[in-house]
Amino acid sequence: MDCDSDELVFFVNGKKVVEKNADPETTLLHYLRTKLRLTGTKLGCAEGGCGACTVMVSKCERPSGNIIHYSVNACLAPVCAMHGLAVTTVEGIGSTKTQLHPVQERIAKSHGSQCGFCTPGIVMSMYTLLRNTRQPSMETMENAFQGNLCRCTGYRPILEGFKTFTKEFYCGQGENCCKNGPLNPRENDRLFEPSEFVPLDQTQEPIFPPELQLSNKLDNKLLVFRGERTTWLRPVTLNELLDLKAKHPQSRMVVGNTEVGIEVKFKNMTYPVIIAPTHVPELLEVKHTNTGITFGSSVSLSRLNQILVETVNKLPEHKTRVFAAIIEMLRWFAGDQIRNVAAISGNIMTASPISDLNPIFMSAGCSLIVSSKERGARELLLDHSFFLGYRRTVVEPDEVLISVHVPFTSENEYFYAYKQAQRREDDISIVNAAMKVEFEQGGNTIKQMALSFGGMAPTTVMALRAAQQAVGRKWEDDLVTDMCGWLADDLPLTPDAPGGQTEYRRTLTTSFFFKFYLSVQMRLSEAKVGLSNVPRSYRSALPVYHREPIKSTQVYEEVPEAQSEKDAVGRPLPHKAGSQQATGEAQYCDDMPYADGELYLALVTSTRPHAKILNIDASDALKMTGVKAFFCHKDVPGNNTEGPAAVKDEEVFASEKVTCVGQVIGAVVADNQVHAQRAAKAVIVEYEDLPAIVTIEEAIEAGSFHPPARSMSCGDVDQGFAQSDHVLTGEKRVGGQEHFYLETQVTRAVPRGEDGEMEVFSSTQAPSIGQFMIASALGVPANRITVRVKRLGGGFGGKETRFHVLMVPVAVAAFKLNCPVRCMLDRDEDMLVTGGRHPFLGKYKVGFSNSGKILALDAALYSNAGNSADLSLAVMERAMFHIDSCYKLHNVRVVGHLCKTNLPSNTAFRGFGGPQGLMIMETLINDIADYLGVSPLEVRELNMYKENDVTHFDQKLVNCNIRRCWDEVIKQSNFHRRRQEIDIYNSENRWKKRGIAVIPTKFGISFTATFLNQGGALVHVYQNDGSVLITHGGTEMGQGLHTKMSQVASRALNIPISKIHISETSTNMVPNASASAASACSDLYGMAILNACQIIMERLEPYKIANSKGTWEEWVKAAYFDRVSLSTTGFYKTPDIQGFDWENNKGMMPFNYFTFGAACSEVEIDCLTGDHTVLRTDIVMDVGTSLNPAIDIGQIEGAFAQGYGMFTIEQLKFSPQGSLINRGPGAYKLPGFGDVPVEFNVSLLKGASNPRAVYSSKAIGEPPLFLASSVFFAIKDAISSARADAGVPGLFKLDSPATPERIRMACVDQFTKQFPPAEAGSYKPWFVHV
């Protein structure tokens, strides 16, 4: 193997690429972005979990010559694996300069792109689907998106836009279909017009490169690619493969690279030799035999699925029961992009304890053929003896897995498999299982049984004794009881087991068996074998998950017929950059081309939660390839002490002490990211550990708080309690949340070379804060630093302040080296260092009357603020302002404490403490209802605010539309009828339960720090063509701010929106801007722009009078020739508001106004697993007079999805030492496409004007988020029914998020009771609730 490296040859967007120095460690994504400068394909996670990097790969299958297309995660695909293939990226299918592809056009026009960072990946998933299926079904389409995430849109608009490609959209009438015709002009429930879409013409797609089709010369030769650390070998015959494996027994084999890629990127593994067995015919063969099917080990999971589906459709049902179980399991196995490349061999040979296929293969009795050069082939049974330990098998290092034989089942055999994960789609199992039973001929006596489980030990395990004990038993109810005991013995799990959730995991094993038992019993009774039938109410445990395609409506008020065509206000216009985002042309910070000599920075971060720094040694790192410098606190030219808010309690680089895992200690700068990151890991930091505080409880015990504590009260609380008929006390934990903006934090700093000037490009929400922090750290005046922001790939509060942990080090490095430096954090780094939403603990005592009227509330709120103050005080204040939710509290006392812990500083996150405060109030309302045995609806209505009521912070509620939203949503959702239907459903079903809840919301609009409520704008009008350039202080992060602002200017200047452009946000254009936050941007900048436009209009007035029939262009020109300035600033400060006087407990109008809404959600839960589905959500939202209904509805749906994640599946797991365990989309689950409510109806409240904001609109970014708690309370309602069936009705505690674990364990029954929780303090948990 000492020949030279071969040339890598492949095609990208029809162009041939020949690479002489292909490095096996380079991913396709890196190659596309840095080498080919195709930056449309995005990096969101580098672990196959977000789909931002999706591209289409096409290959010519030999010998058939068929061209096949499949979607691929470019972040995991090694570029070397592309030899002989054709890659299509988002740039290859359409462009704004030529023509948008219909997929690009439809996602843009249907409002499916907000920040746009996920958009190219979603476009490519859809494009690939359409290349393979002319008119897919909705179900096929929804499945094609299992591997894509979007954090902004809530997915509904994407699905609705792309629905126009599906069978369901067309009724078979072809061109006569009514959906092709124009809409009823006054109809107001459509946000886009499908008849305007360019039709899909599949004959126009780019052709497969003839060179690849005509010749197989790139496929039939042993290849060698040598890189910096790794050599890639691609054999094409079995002999070559066995030869290579004999020579390199320690080599890694790579097919899909979906395991190995993760090991190299995140686990620091280096593999000097990689062998790709992708072209060895024997490993790709599929043989149908008399006993089953033999699959070559390199067969991909997609192909496995396809062959099994074909076989199931052909053969008698009883023969294919294992196949059916595999097909069902593959539905929930990763997403298309992974399944298309991942091989059967990879799943078996990785030997992961949570492999989804291994339990099936084991219980089914699959056999394997392995082979080595020296000893030839041997057959192995994939049974309990195959796995030797964690990720170890009996296969010898020089052996290769050749094939897997999957057997048929007989008529007497039944086979089922189960999987439970945090999220149903594209998630790894918490526990999975596969179970087989064989009966004696014609009866229900067990002849043989096989039970395999994943997630219960370091390997997939078989419950051998349990299976053995069952032999000879009848399939009758007492078997379940006995089996529960046997399984508990066979599958022990200590409370401190890795992965945690031990009681839940143990409960799942027996719950799965119970499902298996019922399913088989059902089959036996259908076959008239056995005595008993499955009771009707138990059948709900049986059906496999099925979801109807989504249905939705969006209802809004159309603009008045008399409104001028030019006037864009109120129209549902698409996001201004939607087309650029859909084609990949939209530039994000890291898409900027590299300048000559530009360097890359990697952070060196603390591995200890609390420790003295004894020594930092970067000497080894500095010797490494490509490394230019290392910087620490000693290198900061100006002030190392900093803080993004009022309190300066942070450092650019930690100097003496670290106070959390992930705190920035230093930075390595190198010629590229790989070198910088490798060297950063080589920096040695010596610590002396100090005691650490991680959880809120630990902080309370230690008295560890950031000052000050806040308190707020009104009325006479003690008297209120004295008058109460009942007093309840309770506690509620509301978990934190990761922002998971799709674009991670990024900064690029470019020194200008004179006077300390520097230009900084960033993805920040707060350019001015960044400017001031950099100036302080560099010791230069602020006027030398310009921070520029084109757009953000999502922010959600995560880029409001915490960007500084990256931005300032990058600026320091660029300043010291006097050259451009950039860094875009990897997802795991970003999640580790930047903090998230504050976890809260609320302790409350509430007094109320017999009817449920609240008479007194005494609440203490504790937030886990982390290691610095950041914005925690303001977050707490907002939680306290929102503790009333929508209810009149006459007597209330609330205190707020900021727990100082050794976690990364928590920060702003959409809702900013509001959702936590609201959640605590809605919880106690539910408690009151449960306690009194009345409907929560009644208690809510009884206490609900009315017009002119005064809040507990002395603010009068005017134009209070809570009740209107509430009444409308109850009507729109048919709540009362559905409540009855649900009660009937629940009385008939024991193991599935439904629940419903209606939740109102009220959200205060304004920064509570009054001085921040100001905004500036700059408007230029160009005399040659009358085009207008606007700059304002807000950043575009997907919320459609620039679109709305252009609409405002269009009305103010009375010109079409096409004449208006907003290019970027920059500190040298509009100074001292507040962060784009608090939902306030449209209000502040809309008014500032209006102010500037009015000034311009006043200046043009004489020319309009002089030429009343003239045009805008003529008036502008006339003014110019008259030497009138066509440029002006505009300014706005919110009137009247004065905040809250905390010293004197006095409200002075902290909020400008309130946004109101209400939601009703219905869910179904699986009581045996904790799974849930949102069946329907209705929302009515008061957005005033909408500036843009499409954007407002987009914000409502996006916020709802984010809130849904917060209250259900998003769960940050910290080790007891304060280290974040789940640092990427693989382990931290955000809602996916499959989590959109099956029916989702959103209406904007009609006739609700708002005199306190621009053109009578209302702020919308944050207020709807809390409405997702309707899902939480619907889940709680469903659990109540399960508990009532189990004999434990009434009040119970459910913390947020309502994860599958919490749902399952709250549905107490015989299975949960078998595994009571271990005593707290008797063991060290794997993760803690912080």
Ligand SMILES: Cc1cc2nc3c(=O)[nH]c(=O)nc-3n(C[C@H](O)[C@H](O)[C@H](O)COP(=O)(O)OP(=O)(O)OC[C@H]3O[C@@H](n4cnc5c(N)ncnc54)[C@H](O)[C@@H]3O)c2cc1C
């Ligand atoms: C986003 C994502 C989601 C995932 N979801 C799931 C999931 O839901 N369920 C699940 O079970 N897994 C999941 N996985 C894990 C992974 O996709 C599977 O295990 C997959 O089958 C691995 O196949 P591969 O071809 O990519 O493996 P590779 O990474 O190419 O190889 C994996 C290992 O197999 C060995 N190997 C490969 N071929 C042979 C051979 N012929 N002989 C001997 N050894 C061989 C290699 O040496 C290597 O150690 C997921 C992974 C990702 C990244």
Ligand code: FES
């Ligand atoms: S970047 Fe590839 S899947 Fe996230």
Ligand code: FES
């Ligand atoms: S638009 Fe999907 S992540 Fe922003």
